[in-house]
Amino acid sequence: MDDIPEKFTDTDDILGNKYNKFLVLDYDGWYSKGNPTNKRHYYKCLCDCGNPKTVQRGHLISGRSKNCGCGRLETLSKVGRTHGLTNTRIYHIHFDIKRRCYSENNHAYEYYGGRGIKVCDEWTNKENGFINFYNWSMKNGYSDDLTVDRIDSNGDYEPENCRWVDRQVQAENTRQAVKVNAIDTETGEEFSFPTIASCKRFTGADPKTMKRSNNGQRTRGKWRFKINL
Numbered sequence: 014m015d016d017i018p019e020k021f022t023d024t025d026d027i028l029g030n031k032y033n034k035f036l037v038l039d040y041d042g043w044y045s046k047g048n049p050t051n052k053r054h055y056y057k058c059l060c061d062c063g064n065p066k067t068v069q070r071g072h073l074i075s076g077r078s079k080n081c082g083c084g085r086l087e088t089l090s091k092v093g094r095t096h097g098l099t100n101t102r103i104y105h106i107h108f109d110i111k112r113r114c115y116s117e118n119n120h121a122y123e124y125y126g127g128r129g130i131k132v133c134d135e136w137t138n139k140e141n142g143f144i145n146f147y148n149w150s151m152k153n154g155y156s157d158d159l160t161v162d163r164i165d166s167n168g169d170y171e172p173e174n175c176r177w178v179d180r181q182v183q184a185e186n187t188r189q190a191v192k193v194n195a196i197d198t199e200t201g202e203e204f205s206f207p208t209i210a211s212c213k214r215f216t217g218a219d220p221k222t223m224k225r226s227n228n229g230q231r232t233r234g235k236w237r238f239k240i241n242l
Contacts, residue, residue, distance in 0.1 A: 033079035034061040039118040041067050063139045102157055107146045111168050120215055134173035153177055160201045194239040
């Protein structure tokens, strides 16, 4: 990526944004689809109709690319503009569980999608997947101090296998299978890892930072750690 123009080095700044019918999932690269001297930034996107598509950054922001070519007006497009929840914690949790299960470039993919874990159709369908997830959450005890937990850690994200719990309950649910739990203090979500090395790959934190956090010492960054020996 050495030849990327300096003003575009922050390639993650539009991840999670919605442009017309496209939801931006991951940065795909700086390359040319034709003339080798005409390189552009491309992003992996998901159209409201459910089709994935790689789209040029400039076309997303300018509105030149509005959909994957399906040409259909989907209900989700209306919902996404009117439910008023786009910037809420629960919206980002829903977005994050889809990314970790379906986006191979997501840093958590190997622990979720890479192990065959999926999100149920009810929570991903093109018409009202988020609204279904939101309604289920409100009926099942969601609050901002809880995190979504899979009862069977090898099972999918689906109503029958998920619940909203505090961090202690989630830690107990995974205690026998993991050595390190990493807590995202921004969302409250807790991730489980079988080794310190795998936790380091995921969070970027070094073992000394994990141990200081585990001992109750203050550390930089959004991650807090619990080491189960």
